[in-house]
Every structure is written in C-alpha cells, then in structure tokens.
Amino acid sequence: MKPMTALLLTLMLWATAAVAGIETRAFDSPAQEQAYKELVFELRCLVCQNQNLADSNAELAVDLRNEVFRMLKEGKSKQEVLDFMVARYGNFVLYRPPVDKATSLLWFGPVVMLAIGLLIVVIFIRRHRNRPGDSSPDEVIPEDDF
Amino acid sequence: MKAKFLIPLVLFLALAALLGVGLGLNPKEVPSPLVGKPTPKLSLPALDDPNRIVTTEEFLGQPWLLNVWATWCVSCRAEHHLLVELSKHGNLPIVGLDYKDDAEAAKQWLRELGNPYVVTAFDEKGRIAIDWGVYGTPETYVIDKKGIIRYKQIGPLDVKTLEEKILPLLKQLQEETA
Numbered sequence: 001m002k003p004m005t006a007l008l009l010t011l012m013l014w015a016t017a018a019v020a021g022i023e024t025r026a027f028d029s030p031a032q033e034q035a036y037k038e039l040v041f042e043l044r045c046l047v048c049q050n051q052n053l054a055d056s057n058a059e060l061a062v063d064l065r066n067e068v069f070r071m072l073k074e075g076k077s078k079q080e081v082l083d084f085m086v087a088r089y090g091n092f093v094l095y096r097p098p099v100d101k102a103t104s105l106l107w108f109g110p111v112v113m114l115a116i117g118l119l120i121v122v123i124f125i126r127r128h129r130n131r132p133g134d135s136s137p138d139e140v141i142p143e144d145d146f
Numbered sequence: 147m148k149a150k151f152l153i154p155l156v157l158f159l160a161l162a163a164l165l166g167v168g169l170g171l172n173p174k175e176v177p178s179p180l181v182g183k184p185t186p187k188l189s190l191p192a193l194d195d196p197n198r199i200v201t202t203e204e205f206l207g208q209p210w211l212l213n214v215w216a217t218w219c220v221s222c223r224a225e226h227h228l229l230v231e232l233s234k235h236g237n238l239p240i241v242g243l244d245y246k247d248d249a250e251a252a253k254q255w256l257r258e259l260g261n262p263y264v265v266t267a268f269d270e271k272g273r274i275a276i277d278w279g280v281y282g283t284p285e286t287y288v289i290d291k292k293g294i295i296r297y298k299q300i301g302p303l304d305v306k307t308l309e310e311k312i313l314p315l316l317k318q319l320q321e322e323t324a
Contacts, residue, residue, distance in 0.1 A: 046176065046281030046282070047281060049173060049174070059246065059272075060281055063272055064276070067276060086179065087179060088179070088180070088276065088277065088279035089176065089178075089179070089279050089281065090176055090177060090179040090279075092176045
C-alpha cells in the first residue's frame with residue numbers, strides 16, 4: 001500500500017470513529033428535545049471553561065449532559081434543570097448570567113461606556129462649533145440649515 | 147488647562163490596573179455556592195467494603211475534611227503526602243471520595259502512598275460528586291460540627307493553603323459549639 005493511501009484510509013477510519021461518538025437520545029417530544037438543546041448550549045462546561053456542555057467532550061460534560069437528559073425525561077422543566085446546576089456550580093455555569101449586583105457591571109457597563117462616549121463626542125462637537133474665529137468647515141454652513 | 151492632557155493617561159492607567167488585577171485571578175477557581183450550606187447527601191459504599199455505606203451523618207459533631215481524589219488525577223498524587231501528614235496529627239477525620247475510578251487501582255494507590263482517610267467513599271459513576279459540585283479533582287471541603295461546608299479548596303492542597311487557611315479554620319471550628 002502506498003503511504004498516501006494508508007494515510008487516507010487511517011483518516012477515514014477516524015471519521016467513522018468520530019461519527020460513532022455522537023450521542024443518540026430518544027426524546028419524548030420535540031419540545032423536550034428543544035429544551036435539551038437549549039440547555040446544553042447555555043450551560044458552561046466547568047472543566048473546559050470556554051466551552052458549553054454541547055461542545056465539550058470532558059467527562060464531566062458528558063455526565064452533566066446525561067443528567068440534563070435524565071431530568072427532562074423525568075418531566076422537570078428547563079428552569080428546574082438550570083436551578084439544579086446553579087445550586088451546585090453557581091451562576092458561573094450559566095452562559096447567560098442573571099442580572100444582579102455582581103453582574104450589573106457586565107450587563108450595564110457597555111451601555112454606560114457608550115453613553116459616556118456619545119457625551120464626549122457631543123461636547124467635543126459643540127465646543128468646536130461655538131469657538132469664535134474657528135475656521136472649521138461647519139462654520140461655512142448657514143445657521144438656518146439646522 | 148494643562149492637566150487635561152493627563153486625563154487619557156489616567157484613564158489608561160486605571161484600566162490597565164483593573165485588567166492587571168483580573169489577570170492575576172485564577173478563572174479555574176469558581177466560588178462554590180455550597181459554602182455556608184449543609185453538605186449534600188452522601189450515601190456511597192466504602193472503597194474497601196461495598197457493604198458499608200458511608201454517610202455524612204456519621205461525622206456530625208466534629209469538624210472533618212472531605213477530599214475528592216482519583217488515581218487518574220495527577221495533582222491528587224501531588225497533594226497526597228500532605229493529607230497523610232495531616233492525618234497523623236490531631237484527631238481530624240479525613241474522608242476520601244474516590245471519584246470515577248477503578249476500585250482496584252484505588253486500593254493499590256492507598257497501599258502504595260499511604261491511607262490518610264478514615265474511610266473512602268467510592269463514587270464510581272461520579273453521580274454523588276455532581277451533587278457536591280465537583281468539577282476538578284482534587285477538591286477538599288472543610289465541614290463544621292453541624293455539617294455545614296465552611297470552605298472548599300479547588301485543586302491540590304499545599305503547605306501555604308494548609309497553614310494560612312485550613313488549619314486556622316479548623317482550629318476555629320473546633321472551638322465552636324456543635
């Protein structure tokens with residue numbers, strides 16, 4: 001066998017192994033499946049912290065996916081699953097953290113920054129325009145255009 | 147006003163200081179919501195005797211440690227000698243929680259490295275560990291006389307953490323009334 005062919009075959013075998021690794025789950029309803037998908041995308045894997053449960057192959061992520069599935073099968077609601085996770089791992093487990101005192105900077109910081117930026121721009125433009133004897137282009141525009 | 151020039155510099159330095167502090171934090175240390183709360187349920191067979199069921203109730207009335215470990219966990223090996231040392235001094239019960247492990251390998255580990263645990267609960271599937279919010283071994287919980295978790299160490303114990311945090315805390319817990 002040529003080395004290239006051997007390499008290709010090996011790669012193809014790997015592909016099969018990867019497909020075999022996909023978890024198959026029997027859901028009771030499309031709504032349950034939807035809830036499962038939303039949950040595993042929204043919950044953080046604690047081991048590889050920049051991945052969600054859906055992405056991660058860490059053993060804990062597999063266990064937690066199974067746990068999410070089991071709870072949904074038992075008829076638990078999405079919120080109940082989220083509460084279960086937060087009780088154990090804290091808000092950190094949520095990719096969409098709740099609005100509270102600790103996360104207020106995270107939630108409102110960008111808006112506040114934007115407001116400050118806009119304010120600075122407005123002040124800057126106003127000053128520039130009102131400066132007497134300034135040869136800036138906006139002086140050429142007649143006042144009644146505004 | 148000349149000082150105006152300094153405003154961007156001051157802002158930059160403030161931001162750099164803030165981010166600098168952020169860089170120094172360890173993102174692996176997630177504060178556990180379980181600290182200050184009663185211990186979750188523990189009901190597992192003992193590693194050396196599957197007929198003996200280990201529960202948290204049996205340790206009520208004294209401060210104790212729960213140490214989560216596994217033979218596949220490299221940093222568990224690193225901290226193990228400290229636990230052995232700790233178990234020789236004083237009357238502090240250290241309970242092991244063997245997490246997702248092979249029972250034979252675990253017994254072998256204890257024979258080789260010494261057994262600091264009064265008993266080791268064997269959590270083969272890791273289901274109980276989920277209730278305890280375990281996400282990275284080793285983890286060590288300090289539990290008070292009333293069965294409230296008072297401190298959780300994520301990652302291996304070292305001399306500094308033991309001397310500065312855990313031992314003083316244990317001393318304080320000893321003095322509390324049950």
